[in-house]
Amino acid sequence: MTGKLGEKKLTHSENFSGGGFTLKAGQSAAYTASDGWSGRIWARTGCNFDTNGSGKCKTGDCGSVNCTSPGSPPATIAEFTLGPLDFYDISLVDGFNLPIAVQTFNGTGNCSSAGCDGDLRQSCPSELALKDGDKVTACY
Template sequence: MNPTNPFLLFSFFLFIFSACNFYISNKCSYPVWPATAANVGHPVLANGGFYLPPGAQRKVQAPADWVGRIWARTGCKFGSNTIPACETGDCGGRLQCNGLIGAPPVTLAQFALQADKNKPNFYDVSLVDGYNIPISVTSIPYSFKCRIGGCKKDLNHICPQELEVLNDDGEIVACKSACLAFNNDKFCCRNEYGTPSKCKPSIYSKIFKEACPSYYSYAYDNPSPLVNCVSDDYLITFCPYTKWTNGIEST
């Protein structure tokens, strides 16, 4: 940056003072590789991905009007020359996705921030393409109305066999959505099923909704799980519950 250019200085300070902070926390018992992908016209955050060991937290700054998604990759083995490098959420075998979208199924936290600080930000957690691990989102300072909770059950534990994703050891590491698994218009809410009146919950989306009631379970989930809140800081937690007993949350 040229320190003698008033416009660049103004732009720099405008970014600093109008930015939003994501605090990304890993409460899983295993490492995750958080990843980000921005919508067209918005910058990539944290080069698109990084390593986060169990119990760690990292601050990621975003422009006040940022729009994009955040997810966790699991079971990654970078440097092994294997593609995909991650068992879930892989982005072309890269540590830093740098704009690439992760391969589904994966649990997605989606954000649409507003540059006007008097207007609310919009965000949700989606299972429309499937699930790998639970995510919670809360505002800082905490507000119950701004919270998206985790899951009551581990979807990998109750995933129907036809939706299961297995790793090389035969372990269930993710659960596909019915749309992803079957590529069927009825499950994907498209073509003749492309309206809320035509696309209804399926037996599969109901399983997702029962396990994770705060998330989108299919495209036209109603009432909408979309949250809108005014805040400059958000805590995104992977595996917000520290313990699962027989696939059910424990505190």
């Protein structure tokens, strides 16, 4: 999973490292999940939290630093179901707010990368654009 385009929050619904965390432009995060794990990881942007972890994000918001349910659209989502056969994808069903890519490590079989690593905000139709002033921050 790779975060790009400035400092952003990424969140996962399984508690690997205490909930939400920040990735700066070009940074990535790696996780080892146990067999049978299933979950979602999504990007959040424009976040502002107090010292108790309460706050809001402009995209992918769930109401706190540590989410217990998926964030609100628009948000790019990485989905995983791990087992005897692993399945993972990047979903734009809930919109697009940041490029996300999944890269596997030490896998066997056909373990290809998955992702939407281009910035779709640049080509978002105006009727689907979420804007902050004149800047498109996400696309529904």
